[in-house]
Amino acid sequence: MQNTDKIPSTRRNTAGNDAFVLSCLVAVCSFGIFTISRIDTPRSIETIIAASEMPAPAEQAETEVAVVAPDPVLDAPAPPVTAPVASRVITLPPPSRARARLPSAPGFITLLGDALNDAFFYRSDYSNPTGHYGGDWAHDNIGQSAEGTNLSVRRHVSRSGPYTGGEMKTRKTYGYGRYEVVMRPAKGSGLVSSFFTYTGAHDGTAHDEIDIEFLGLDTTRVHFNYYRNGRRGAAATFDLPFDAADEDHLYAFEWTADGITWFVDGEPYYKTVEGDAFVPKTPGSIVFNAWTGKPGMAGWHGKPTFESGASAHYSCVSFSPIGEESRACSDLFLPRRHHKTAAQTAQLSIQPSY
Structure with a gap:
């Protein structure tokens, strides 16, 4: 085994x-x-x-x-976003109309106590034989002091009547914008003190005009007036809470494609209605003057009983184009504010058409 x-x-x-x-x-x-x-x-x-x-x-x-080449359309940089800029103007036109422009010289401010610039202002020195003025414009009726310019009315026989007046106006013309003046009107029956824009036959245009006027007969009232093509709009008179002849005050009007608004010491007093057909459309010279009229004017400005040599005082004039910020009389002049807006008291139905 x-x-x-x-x-x-x-x-x-x-x-x-x-x-x-x-x-x-x-x-x-x-x-x-x-x-x-x-x-x-x-x-x-x-x-x-x-x-x-x-x-x-x-x-x-x-x-x-x-x-990957750049596309000129798709790769174009986006437009910059601009923040809105606040405006110091009290009333603004609608955005669609705010861009409307008229041919205009640039904005300016002039302190009339400075040396008068003859290249900028024309000192009227001619007769008025066919107009409503009661005498010639006299260069000698324009006086200057450290505080401003005085335009006097004198009882002096001239080619156009028994008086002479004083007037200054810009050599350039101005369109839509804000017009300001610091002034003190002449006091006395028969006297008229004005600040206005004007263009007419002498300039080869229609008669367009915007006015601020004072009657020496009652300087507690201010008169606002305007014309287009020689036809007057809805002029108005307002009571003031002060006597304008006692001291300087700031007066202004703002002219746009939509209408005109007038101001006293920065407060709006009167405005044209929407669609007013009499709002001017033609740029004009800026004019300020002191005068008395022919005998037919006495029913409006009073019988000429004023003291010879009475004068209206102007210390500042400025223009700011619409939509632009430029230095203005209101930046320098600080008036005593009157918060009560005076009521309209009368239409200037007897004011002559000129």
């Missing part, structure tokens, strides 16, 4: 080698499966595809230059 407890050594070695080989195969297979599973994951595949399709740096640069 064969003894099975004794196994030859060669057989034992073969069995050990088989076990080692089997272990190696298992290890190799496990490593292969692990490697294949890493390669087959979606993330790894996407990364490989992206890397394979990515152009070389030089090719990428050439593609950008050739394809």
Whole structure:
């Protein structure tokens, strides 16, 4: 009987080698499966595809230059956004009309106590034989002091009548904007003190005009008046809470395509109605004067009993074009405020058309 407890050594070695080989195969297979599973994951595949399709740096640069060119329309810079600017003007026209313009000289301010600029102002010195004025304009009736300019009315026989008056006007013409004057009218029956714009036949245009007027007969009232093509609009008279002849005050009117608003010491007093057909449309000279009329005017301004040499005083005149901020008389003159707006008391129905 064969003894099975004794196994030859060669057989034992073969069995050990088989076990080692089997272990190696298992290890190799496990490593292969692990490697294949890493390669087959979606993330790894996407990364490989992206890397394979990515152009070389030089090719990428050439593609950008050739394809990504600036478009003159799409790539144009956006327009700047401008914040609204507050305006110091009390009343503003609607935005659609605020842009309306008339030919106009630039804005200005003049302190009439300074040396008078003859290149800027014309000092009237001529006769008025056919007009409503009761005498000539005399250069000598224009006086100057440190406080301003005085325009006098004198009982002096002239070519046009028994009086002479004083007048100044700009050599240039002005359109839509704000007109301001600091003045003190002459006091005395028969006297008229004015600040206004004017253009007419002498300038080769229609008669257009906007007025601020004072009658020396009663300087506690102010008169507002306007014309277009020689036809007068709805003129009005207002009581003032002061006597205008006692001290300087600030008077103004604002003229736009929509109408006219008049101010006293910065407060609105009167405004034309919407669509008023008599609002002027022609640029004019700025004029200020002191005068008395022919005998037929006495029913309006009173019998001329004034003292010879009585004068109206003007210390500042300014113009600011519509929509622009420029230095004005109101920036310098600080009047005593009167918060009560006077009521309209009369229409100037007897005012002559001139």
